[in-house]
Amino acid sequence: MELPNPVLTASGCGGTGRELAQFSDVARLGAFTTRSITMAPRAGRPTPRMAETPSGLLNAVGLQGPGVDAFLQHELPWLVERGTRIVVSIGGGTAAEYAALARRLADVPGITAIEVNLSCPNIEDRGRVFAREGSAAAEVIASVRAATRYDVPVIAKLSPDVADVVAVARACVDGGADALAMINTPVGMSIDVDTMRPALAAGTGGLSGPAVRPLAVRCVWQVHAALPGVPIVGMGGVTTGRDALELILAGACAVAVGTALFNDPYACPRILRELEELLQRRGLDRLADAVGLAHRPAGSQQRTRTDLEESSL
Amino acid sequence: MAGSPVQVTGTVLTTRRVDAYHALTVVAPGIADRCRPGHFVTASVGGPNTSMLTRRAFAVHDVKPDYGGTVELVFGVRGPGTAWLADLRARDTLDLVGPLGRPFPLPRDPCTCVLVGGEYGSASLFALADALQARGCRVDFVLGAPSADRVFGALRARRMGETTTLTTEDGSLGMRGKVTDVLPGVIADARADAVYACGPMDMLRGVTAVAVEFDIPVQVAVEERMACGIGVCMTCVLPVIGDDGVTRMVRACTDGPAFRGERVRFEDVGTIPFDALGAPGGRHA
Numbered sequence: 126m127e128l129p130n131p132v133l134t135a136s137g138c139g140g141t142g143r144e145l146a147q148f149s150d151v152a153r154l155g156a157f158t159t160r161s162i163t164m165a166p167r168a169g170r171p172t173p174r175m176a177e178t179p180s181g182l183l184n185a186v187g188l189q190g191p192g193v194d195a196f197l198q199h200e201l202p203w204l205v206e207r208g209t210r211i212v213v214s215i216g217g218g219t220a221a222e223y224a225a226l227a228r229r230l231a232d233v234p235g236i237t238a239i240e241v242n243l244s245c246p247n248i249e250d251r252g253r254v255f256a257r258e259g260s261a262a263a264e265v266i267a268s269v270r271a272a273t274r275y276d277v278p279v280i281a282k283l284s285p286d287v288a289d290v291v292a293v294a295r296a297c298v299d300g301g302a303d304a305l306a307m308i309n310t311p312v313g314m315s316i317d318v319d320t321m322r323p324a325l326a327a328g329t330g331g332l333s334g335p336a337v338r339p340l341a342v343r344c345v346w347q348v349h350a351a352l353p354g355v356p357i358v359g360m361g362g363v364t365t366g367r368d369a370l371e372l373i374l375a376g377a378c379a380v381a382v383g384t385a386l387f388n389d390p391y392a393c394p395r396i397l398r399e400l401e402e403l404l405q406r407r408g409l410d411r412l413a414d415a416v417g418l419a420h421r422p423a424g425s426q427q428r429t430r431t432d433l434e435e436s437s438l
Numbered sequence: 439m440a441g442s443p444v445q446v447t448g449t450v451l452t453t454r455r456v457d458a459y460h461a462l463t464v465v466a467p468g469i470a471d472r473c474r475p476g477h478f479v480t481a482s483v484g485g486p487n488t489s490m491l492t493r494r495a496f497a498v499h500d501v502k503p504d505y506g507g508t509v510e511l512v513f514g515v516r517g518p519g520t521a522w523l524a525d526l527r528a529r530d531t532l533d534l535v536g537p538l539g540r541p542f543p544l545p546r547d548p549c550t551c552v553l554v555g556g557e558y559g560s561a562s563l564f565a566l567a568d569a570l571q572a573r574g575c576r577v578d579f580v581l582g583a584p585s586a587d588r589v590f591g592a593l594r595a596r597r598m599g600e601t602t603t604l605t606t607e608d609g610s611l612g613m614r615g616k617v618t619d620v621l622p623g624v625i626a627d628a629r630a631d632a633v634y635a636c637g638p639m640d641m642l643r644g645v646t647a648v649a650v651e652f653d654i655p656v657q658v659a660v661e662e663r664m665a666c667g668i669g670v671c672m673t674c675v676l677p678v679i680g681d682d683g684v685t686r687m688v689r690a691c692t693d694g695p696a697f698r699g700e701r702v703r704f705e706d707v708g709t710i711p712f713d714a715l716g717a718p719g720g721r722h723a
Contacts, residue, residue: 140670144692147442147668160672166716168687171709175665175673180489182665186672189687192716326708334491387666388482388491390535391445 126238126278126304126356128155128210128379131412132369132397135360135383136161136214136240136282137186141200142207148390152208155379155397159200161216161242164226166192176315176324180362181336182384183313185327188216188245193229205235212280214240218248220265227272240280241269241302244309244331256284256309259296270301278303280358283348285311285340294348298355305348306358306381308341333384338362342375349376349417364392366399373400373412374419443538443668444468450530451508457587459558460524461499462532463510469536470507473498475544475566476659476696479509479536480667483519492665493535494519495691497562497636509536512561512590538667542566542634542657542696548574549631552624553599554617554645556637557583558590562659563636567598576600578628580621582641586611601628618644625652632656635699639707646699656699662690677703677711685714 130153134145137160142151151157169189176183190196204211213236217223223241230236243256243265255261262281270279281297283290285308294305310331315324323329341361349357359377362384363369369380385392409415448466455461469479480493500510515521526532545551551570553563560581567577579595582605589611595602603620604612613620618641625633625648635645636659649656662674669692678688679701687710688694703711710717 137672138670140668140672144669148445168710168714168716168718169672169675172673172675172707173663174675175492175663175671177490177492177665180491182491184665184671184673189672189675189716384491387671388493389445390666390668 130155130397131373131379132393132400133212133358133379133381134158134386134393135381136242138383138386142204142209145386145390146207149394150207151204154209154393156210156212156237157204158212158240158381159196159214160190161188161214161245162193162196162226163188163190163216164193164222166190166195171326173324173326174330176330178313178315178332179336181313181332181334182387183315183325183330183332184310185325185330187327193226197229197233201233201235210237211235212238212240214242214282215269216242216245217265218245220268223265224268224272227269231272231274236277238278238280238304239269239273240282240306241266242282242309244282244284254284254286256282256293257287259293262293263296263300266297266300266302280304280306282306282309283344284309285337285344290344291347291351294352294355298352302355304356304358306360307344307348308337308361311337311340333362335362335364335368338368338371342371345372345375345377346419350420353417363396366396366401366403369396369400370403370415373415374417376417376420378413378416442472443536444472445533445535448532448534450526450528450532451505452528453526456512456590459512459514459588459590461510461512462523462526463500463508464532464534465505465508466534466536467506469534470501470503470509473501473509473537473565474541475569476539476542476562477537478539478562478667478695479511479534480538480664481511481523482533483522485522490519490522493667494523495538495664495667497559497659498537499561499564501565509534512558514558535667539691539695540693542659544569544573545575545632550576550578550628551632551634552578552580552621552628552630554580554621554633554635554637554641555582555590556617556635556641557588559637559641559659559661560590560595563634564591564594564598566634571598576628578624578630579603580605580617580624582606582617584608616644617641618648621645621648622651625649625654630654633699635659637661639704642699642702643704646702646704650700657696658699658702659695660690660697660702661695664691667691677706677709677714679703685711687714687716
């Protein structure tokens with residue numbers, strides 16, 4: 126999978142694409158990731174769906190969406206027309222449902238990659254999310270991989286709410302995942318002390334924003350250390366070019382911007398510009414040179430351009 | 439949907455206290471030119487290193503051509519975000535995105551309109567009244583709040599409206615009671631053809647019920663909590679009946695904030711009605 130730049134939108138944070146297109150060209154994104162598409166239309170969760178927390182945002186939208194048919198009819202063609210690279214996120218309640226979705230998408234032209242949202246409740250396992258366990262996640266990934274065209278990569282989106290993220294990552298790769306995306310939102314909760322009730326109608330919700338960035342950096346770091354050959358899309362609180370670079374140094378080869386879009390609709394082009402400047406200032410001509418760079422042993426200073434220029438050799 | 443919203447780093451021109459509320463006039467050229475009555479703007483709060491990630495949405499009270507275009511926002515302090523805004527001073531900068539939302543539709547022919555405002559919801563009604571009067575409409579105001587200091591724009595309403603009726607729940611200004619207590623009388627006296635309303639959700643529900651009884655169209659501008667204001671976060675949804683008769687969870691920010699009152703399922707706001715498109719276990723699932 127080749128992308129013109131490493132800054133993507135995160136699933137569920139860019140609407141249908143039309144909303145962001147009012148501000149900047151969606152075709153100039155590294156890729157646009159759709160909200161998680163489900164088989165049937167979904168009305169989502171009751172309101173309030175959102176609560177602000179320090180440097181974070183709790184949300185429980187509940188995958189509101191029109192279902193795969195309406196998506197293919199009204200939303201995808203618009204993105205394809207504009208020349209957008211499209212990562213379609215899919216969500217389901219059983220491995221079979223994921224596979225059925227992947228089959229519906231298999232013959233549709235214009236899809237760059239499939240991202241599998243593994244943070245959906247598994248209705249065959251008392252509603253525990255697939256991402257919590259390597260075997261459940263791998264089963265979903267294998268069924269999606271089998272139903273997807275060979276030249277369309279399958280990306281497994283992992284949750285940080287696990288005892289061992291590396292084990293789940295490894296299981297997904299063994300199941301056929303071509304790349305990994307991390308992190309999905311960890312589950313959090315907020316209680317309104319004035320009403321003395323949970324702030325969200327759903328009680329709990331996914332926490333996003335800069336508050337979770339250290340969690341994302343840790344997950345990317347651990348997985349990159351264990352599986353250095355697997356491409357990782359890093360996400361979790363990326364708000365500036367520095368944040369993007371932090372995830373890249375931990376081992377991500379692309380980053381996705383989520384909650385920052387709510388505050389700054391121009392966040393993606395701005396973060397890309399800031400990232401390019403930072404790389405340039407560090408003498409890194411190619412992004413690939415920066416991927417996982419923080420893993421090099423301490424003391425092995427990277428040779429900077431000035432070192433080379435001033436060398437007498 | 440708004441034509442084309444823009445992000446502007448505006449400069450605060452003036453700040454003032456209006457009874458219980460704060461009003462902020464911001465120089466925001468690109469936004470001011472495009473604003474229509476009913477549009478709103480969102481502000482980023484807390485400065486560049488803020489820990490408050492969501493934008494705050496405000497109806498535009500006034501648009502003026504000064505300094506290339508200014509917008510005035512009216513708000514009450516409800517939390518740390520609005521408290522930060524209330525502390526802004528002239529020459530501070532403020533990050534605004536707008537104009538957003540679907541503005542109020544205007545009648546084609548001159549008619550009589552009653553404009554109902556609850557608390558600072560009345561802020562967005564004066565630009566609407568201007569636009570209606572420019573089309574030869576007669577405008578009558580009904581403004582209400584719990585107490586006198588929370589009725590916004592009474593003076594201006596008296597200047598602009600054919601009649602102005604004020605209500606407060608504690609009787610400190612105008613009639614004692616709620617706007618819905620006096621609205622039937624105002625509609626009957628003015629022989630109103632349409633109602634516009636902006637304010638808290640339960641007031642909008644009451645106003646819609648009255649308008650339905652008189653069988654006249656009613657436009658309501660809802661105040662839902664939003665995180666982004668541009669239609670991507672999906673948090674400001676409410677159940678609204680579409681042209682096809684199907685209830686959908688629609689976004690207040692891009693499908694609204696102005697809706698036909700009788701299409702909003704006020705009783706079900708805050709829930710997913712069982713017959714909504716995609717409701718759990720619903721017939722469309």
